[in-house]
Each structure stands twice: as C-alpha cells, then as structure tokens.
Amino acid sequence: MSMKTSTRQVDGVTIVDCSGRITLGEGSVILRDTVRDLLAKGNKKILLNLGDVNYIDSSGIGELVSAYTTVKNQGGELKLLNLTKKVHDLLQITKLYTVFDVKDDEAAAVKSFGQ
Amino acid sequence: MSANRVSYTLDSTLDTVNSAEEVASQIATEAGFADEEVMKIAMAVREAAVNAVLHGNAYDPGKKVTVDFERTAGTLVITIKDQGKGLDLAKIPDPLAPENLLKTSGRGIFLIRSFMDEVEINPSTTGTEIKLIKHVHGPTADGKEASQ
Numbered sequence: 287m288s289m290k291t292s293t294r295q296v297d298g299v300t301i302v303d304c305s306g307r308i309t310l311g312e313g314s315v316i317l318r319d320t321v322r323d324l325l326a327k328g329n330k331k332i333l334l335n336l337g338d339v340n341y342i343d344s345s346g347i348g349e350l351v352s353a354y355t356t357v358k359n360q361g362g363e364l365k366l367l368n369l370t371k372k373v374h375d376l377l378q379i380t381k382l383y384t385v386f387d388v389k390d391d392e393a394a395a396v397k398s399f400g401q
Numbered sequence: 402m403s404a405n406r407v408s409y410t411l412d413s414t415l416d417t418v419n420s421a422e423e424v425a426s427q428i429a430t431e432a433g434f435a436d437e438e439v440m441k442i443a444m445a446v447r448e449a450a451v452n453a454v455l456h457g458n459a460y461d462p463g464k465k466v467t468v469d470f471e472r473t474a475g476t477l478v479i480t481i482k483d484q485g486k487g488l489d490l491a492k493i494p495d496p497l498a499p500e501n502l503l504k505t506s507g508r509g510i511f512l513i514r515s516f517m518d519e520v521e522i523n524p525s526t527t528g529t530e531i532k533l534i535k536h537v538h539g540p541t542a543d544g545k546e547a548s549q
Contacts (some may be wrong), residue, residue, distance in 0.1 A: 309447075309454075310415065310418065310451055311415050343447055343451070344448055344508040344509045344512055347508055348505035348506050348508070349505070349526070351503045351504070351505050354503075355503055379512075380496060380508055380511070380512075381497050381502060382502065383468075385502055
C-alpha cells in the first residue's frame with residue numbers, strides 16, 4: 287500500500303492524516319512534498335497523524351527527521367500523533383522517541399501547540 | 402540448487418528493493434518465524450537491498466544485485482551482494498550518537514544489526530557482500546520446536 291496524506295485544520299493546527307508506508311521512493315517524497323507545501327502556505331503548526339502508517343523504513347525515518355528540522359528551522363512545530371507499535375518501536379531503538387514530541391490524543395495534541 | 406536455497410539476480414532499481422523485501426517475508430514465513438520476526442527479517446533485507454542498489458551500485462543499470470536465501474535447520478541465511486566500490490565501514494557513523502540523531506540518513510546498517518541475530522559485512526573493491534542470519538526461536542509455524 288502506497289503512502290497517502292490528507293490535511294485538515296483544527297484550531298490553527300494542520301493535522302496531516304497519513305496512511306500506508308513511508309519508505310524510500312514515493313512514500314518519502316509524498317511526505318516531503320506535503321510538509322513543504324504546508325510551510326509554503328504559512329502553516330507552521332503541523333501534527334502528523336501516523337495512526338494508519340503500518341510500515342516505515344530508514345528512509346522514512348530520515349524523512350520524519352527532515353520534516354521535523356525543516357519545520358523547526360522555519361519557526362514552526364511538528365509533532366507526531368498515534369504511533370503504531372511498529373513505528374513506536376523503531377523510534378525507540380533509534381533514540382528518536384525523545385527527539386519528537388509524540389502524542390496519543392488528538393485534542394490534547396492540538397492544545398499543546400504554542401499560540 | 403537444493404530446495405532450501407534460492408538465488409535472485411536483480412537490476413539496480415527500487416523495484417528490486419521491494420521484491421527482495423517481499424520474497425524475504427514469504428521465505429521467512431515459510432521457515433516458521435513468528436510474524437514480528439518476519440517483519441524484522443523483511444525490513445533488514447529491505448535495508449540491505451537499499452544499500453546495495455543506492456549506495457553500492459548507485460542505480461547503475463549495468464550492475465546487478467544478487468540476493469540468496471538459504472534455509473538450514475532452524476536458521477535462515479540471506480546474502481546480498483552488489484557490484485559497487487565496496488562499503489567503507491569506517492565511514493558509517495553511529496546513528497545513536499547525540500550529534501547524529503538528527504541526521505536524515507545512516508540508520509540502515511544499525512537497523513539491520515538490530516533485527517538480525519548475526520550480520521557479516523564483507524566489502525571489497527568489486528562490491529559489498531552482507532550476510533544476514535536469523536535463528537528460529539521457539540515453536541515453528543507447524544507447532545514443532547526448531548532444532549538449533
């Protein structure tokens with residue numbers, strides 16, 4: 287299953303619902319383009335909902351890191367929501383779990399963004 | 402070729418990465434690994450195939466990737482070879498070092514080592530060979546204990 291994203295706005299936060307695989311090639315490119323487009327439109331509070339992401343490889347992890355640093359460097363915030371066990375475990379063993387701000391409740395996650 | 406060994410010679414393309422991962426998943430399942438172990442084996446093979454296609458052969462259409470699966474009693478051995486210049490192991494950074502945590506690449510070998518029981522990397526001037534070994538632990542798919 288290839289990667290798909292859809293975006294929605296909740297209280298000034300852009301929630302990106304992701305599904306499928308974030309892997310080398312199409313999946314990573316779609317994530318990169320989505321974040322780039324949001325930043326270009328001035329959306330700097332981004333919540334990546336990974337609840338339906340069932341697979342991610344090292345390239346996908348790299349793309350998440352890239353998205354995180356790109357948004358941060360532009361004065362924004364990028365947080366992760368609803369990690370599957372596979373993605374959670376991957377972020378744990380790569381020590382990235384503590385780098386990302388990871389949430390498991392959408393409403394609380396939206397409120398956690400700065401004003 | 403014995404029934405427990407199968408080899409593929411593949412082009413240096415992204416399709417090869419996906420194919421190697423799919424075949425690894427199928428063979429690991431047939432070998433009796435549990436679902437979580439199958440996922441780890443398939444991901445290790447995917448990462449090794451990415452290295453072979455991307456970093457080894459650099460998508461060169463004139464270079465091939467060979468993927469060899471060998472099943473012995475209780476063990477699956479997967480060997481992936483490219484025809485690149487040879488991986489420089491000294492240049493692989495520790496992805497867990499604080500200064501490398503936010504790098505966007507360099508986690509493939511680390512994940513392979515995390516997911517497999519044994520990993521041998523043999524670079525040479527004619528390419529890199531990586532051998533991935535996983536032992537079946539506990540009951541096999543047909544309910545029998547794997548022989549070690």
